[in-house]
Amino acid sequence: MKKSLNIAVAGLGTVGAGTLKLLAAQSDLLALRAGRPIRVTAVSARTRGRDRGVDLAGVTWFDDPVAMAREADAEAIVELIGGSDGTAKAVCETALAAGRHVVTANKALLAMHGTALATTAEDAGLTLAWEAAVAGGIPIVKALREGLVGNRISRLQGILNGTCNYILTTMRETGREFADVLDEAQHLGYAEADPSFDIDGIDAAHKLALLSALAFGAAVDFAGLHIEGIRHISAMDIEYAEELGYRIKLLGIAERGPGGIHQRVHPAMVPLAAPIAAVEGVFNGIVTEGDFVGTTVLEGRGAGAGPTASAVVADLVDIACGRRAPTFGVPARRLDTVKSLPMDNHMGAYYVRLMVIDRPGVFADIAASLRDCEISLESVLQRSRAPGGVVPVVLTTHEASESAMRRALATIGGIDAVREPPHMIRIERG
Ligand SMILES: NC(=O)c1ccc[n+]([C@@H]2O[C@H](COP(=O)([O-])OP(=O)(O)OC[C@H]3O[C@@H](n4cnc5c(N)ncnc54)[C@H](OP(=O)(O)O)[C@@H]3O)[C@@H](O)[C@H]2O)c1
Numbered sequence: 001m002k003k004s005l006n007i008a009v010a011g012l013g014t015v016g017a018g019t020l021k022l023l024a025a026q027s028d029l030l031a032l033r034a035g036r037p038i039r040v041t042a043v044s045a046r047t048r049g050r051d052r053g054v055d056l057a058g059v060t061w062f063d064d065p066v067a068m069a070r071e072a073d074a075e076a077i078v079e080l081i082g083g084s085d086g087t088a089k090a091v092c093e094t095a096l097a098a099g100r101h102v103v104t105a106n107k108a109l110l111a112m113h114g115t116a117l118a119t120t121a122e123d124a125g126l127t128l129a130w131e132a133a134v135a136g137g138i139p140i141v142k143a144l145r146e147g148l149v150g151n152r153i154s155r156l157q158g159i160l161n162g163t164c165n166y167i168l169t170t171m172r173e174t175g176r177e178f179a180d181v182l183d184e185a186q187h188l189g190y191a192e193a194d195p196s197f198d199i200d201g202i203d204a205a206h207k208l209a210l211l212s213a214l215a216f217g218a219a220v221d222f223a224g225l226h227i228e229g230i231r232h233i234s235a236m237d238i239e240y241a242e243e244l245g246y247r248i249k250l251l252g253i254a255e256r257g258p259g260g261i262h263q264r265v266h267p268a269m270v271p272l273a274a275p276i277a278a279v280e281g282v283f284n285g286i287v288t289e290g291d292f293v294g295t296t297v298l299e300g301r302g303a304g305a306g307p308t309a310s311a312v313v314a315d316l317v318d319i320a321c322g323r324r325a326p327t328f329g330v331p332a333r334r335l336d337t338v339k340s341l342p343m344d345n346h347m348g349a350y351y352v353r354l355m356v357i358d359r360p361g362v363f364a365d366i367a368a369s370l371r372d373c374e375i376s377l378e379s380v381l382q383r384s385r386a387p388g389g390v391v392p393v394v395l396t397t398h399e400a401s402e403s404a405m406r407r408a409l410a411t412i413g414g415i416d417a418v419r420e421p422p423h424m425i426r427i428e429r430g
Contacts, residue, residue, distance in 0.1 A: 002035060005320040007103075008042035008072035010065035010091050011080035012052050015105050015132065016045070018305030019078065019312045020054040030313065034320035038313075042072035069095040076101040076127075076319050078312060084108035096120050096128070103315040105132035105308055111206035114213065114220040115335060118327035128327045129315035134207040135160060135284040137307025138300040139314065144214050144288065145329045151290030153215040155255040157428070158286035159279050160207040160265075162302040163191045163198040164230050164250040168267075169280045172238045172247070178231060190282060200229035201250065201265040208252030210328075212263050215254060215288070216338070217330040221263070224340025228266035237353060237423060240381070240394050241269050244351070247277040251428060260339035262346060267425055269351055274430025275299075287430075344403040349378065349427040352395045352409070357417040358386050363393070365415050373408040375400040390419050396427065 009016050023030065023038055031037040043056060044065035062068035069077045069091045077095035079102060081088045088109050095102050102121065104110070110117065110130055121128035131141045135158065144153070159165050163185060170181045182199065185191035197203045209222040230250050241248050246269035254263045270277045275297045279285030284302030289295055301307035318324075328335060356362050363380075370377060381394040397405070409422045 004037040004039040005034065005076065005316065006039050006041045006074045007076045007078055007316060008044075008068050008074035009040060009078045009080060010044045010068060011082070012043055012045040012054070013080065014305050015308045015312065016043075016078075016080040017052040017054050018309035019080065020052075022306070022309040022313055024055065026313075030317060034317045036320055038316055038320055041074055042068050044068045066090045066094050069100065070098050074100060076103060076316065078316070079104040079106055079109075080312070082106055082108065084112040089113060092117055092128075093120070096124055096126055099124065099126065101127040101129070101319050103129045103132075103312055103319070105130070105312060107133040107203070107206040107210060111209045111220060111222040114210060114327070115332060118332035122326060122332045127319055127324060129318065130210065130327070131315050132308045132311035134210055135286060135298075136162075136300070136302040136304065137310045138284055138286065138298050138302065139311065140211065140286050140298055141214065142314065143296070143298060144211070145325055148288065148290050148293060148296065149329075151292050153288055153290050155253070155289040156211055156215050156286065157251050157253040157276065158208070158211070159249055159276060159284050160204040160252045160286075160302065161198055161201075161250060162282035162284060163195065164204070165279065165284070166190050166282045167199070168230060168233065168238070168248055168250065171233070171235055172242070175235050175239070177235050178233060199231060201227045204250060204252045205265045208254055208263060208265055211252070211286075212254035212261060213328045213335065216256060216261055217328065217334075217336055218261060218338050219335040220328070221340050224263055226264040226266065226343040230267050232423070233267055233425075234423070236392065237351075237425060240353065240392075241351070241425075243381070244269070244379070244394075244396065245272050246270060246351075246427065247272055248425065249276060249279075251276070253428070257341055257345070260341040262341050264343060264346070268428040269425055270428050270430035276430055344401070344406075346402040347399055348402070349399055350397045350405050351425045351427055352397070353423040354393045354395070354412065354418050355390050355420040356393050357419065358389055358391045359417065362415070362417040365417070366393075366395075366412055369408050369411040369415070370397070372411070373400075373404040375404055375408055
């Protein structure tokens with residue numbers, strides 16, 4: 001058998017320890033598939049004495065992961081520390097400077113520095129691999145880069161954050177409000193103590209920026225993304241969505257438009273029959289549209305030790321076999337610097353819920369505001385009557401521009417009988 005692929009692992013938390021466990025459990029199978037054994041020669045984490053459920057006998061310990069990236073007996077460094085800057089970035093840069101391949105699960109780092117790191121790696125003839133950074137165990141990077149390589153991708157949409165999907169699914173199943181379900185998710189370990197990266201859409205946006213770069217052969221442009229989270233979604237909107245034949249999901253959507261790429265993360269209503277509507281709980285799902293293949297759907301576990309380790313190891317086997325591909329599918333120096341289009345250019349249908357005083361003439365004022373912005377209504381729903389009291393009125397529109405919709409909502413929000421700022425959710429075709 002050929003010489004082993006020696007690797008050094010920086011970070012022994014959920015993913016790092018999970019990766020070591022998978023490598024130990026599947027060593028024979030992996031040696032057969034990779035054509036040579038994969039051997040962990042060095043590791044680094046913050047706390048040396050901690051029991052991580054893995055056997056570290058014969059493995060060199062480094063207190064400093066950057067020194068490990070420079071000095072370890074390893075062809076590849078696996079960065080599983082996390083964070084967009086600081087130690088993780090230094091580990092990757094040092095590894096590449098020392099002529100070692102890098103495998104990382106770090107979407108925050110790549111969303112900020114992906115193009116620069118890819119350029120450094122490719123100039124040095126090295127691999128920078130990141131299957132584990134997006135959608136955990138779902139092999140979406142390989143699918144886009146290899147399986148779908150013969151296609152131009154026109155659109156990609158995904159449920160890219162399991163925490164948000166768990167919260168939205170539980171709100172729908174139990175009728176409970178967002179804050180209550182978030183609290184429970186934190187107790188169950190599905191949400192972090194500081195959940196803002198997840199629930200404000202940042203984590204999904206990091207992943208979308210990377211998938212978009214890969215799908216369109218474009219430089220990573222995190223700053224060009226429109227990002228909204230799920231804090232404002234209420235149990236009432238989820239109930240209305242079901243009544244109208246939709247399900248609410250936090251979606252990451254990237255699509256080619258005339259003159260640029262739309263990249264957006266926001267809650268959206270998708271038809272109940274759409275494949276993505278059926279992706280529930282902590283699962284992730286991604287739908288791609290290719291010009292020859294048509295629609296492709298992938299679903300699976302987007303996080304956790306096992307699924308994420310599965311993706312890390314897939315990258316390691318590629319390195320062991322000598323399978324090489326540019327980080328974002330095309331050479332980093334040839335990535336397109338195409339513009340990300342502003343959200344105002346978006347065209348789509350909208351759901352709007354208004355809390356209005358139930359009295360004659362109010363609806364005429366609302367309809368006039370929409371008409372003045374050239375927005376046409378598809379449906380109007382008022383379930384209850386409470387003369388003089390406040391009732392919900394739900395509108396759905398035909399396709400309109402985001403800028404027109406924002407103008408109309410500003411006017412409607414100023415109508416005396418409209419008692420809360422309008423609640424708007426975009427409707428997607430799924
Ligand atoms: N968790 C998931 O399901 C998942 C899924 C996909 C991608 N990811 C990504 O994978 C990466 C790792 O995530 P994780 O959940 O495994 O994180 P984690 O459980 O918090 O583990 C982080 C590890 O990094 C070590 N570390 C932190 N700072 C260090 C430093 N300065 N020097 C040396 N070691 C240091 C920690 O050491 P100690 O253990 O000694 O504290 C720990 O072992 C992140 O980029 C994350 O976004 C995670």
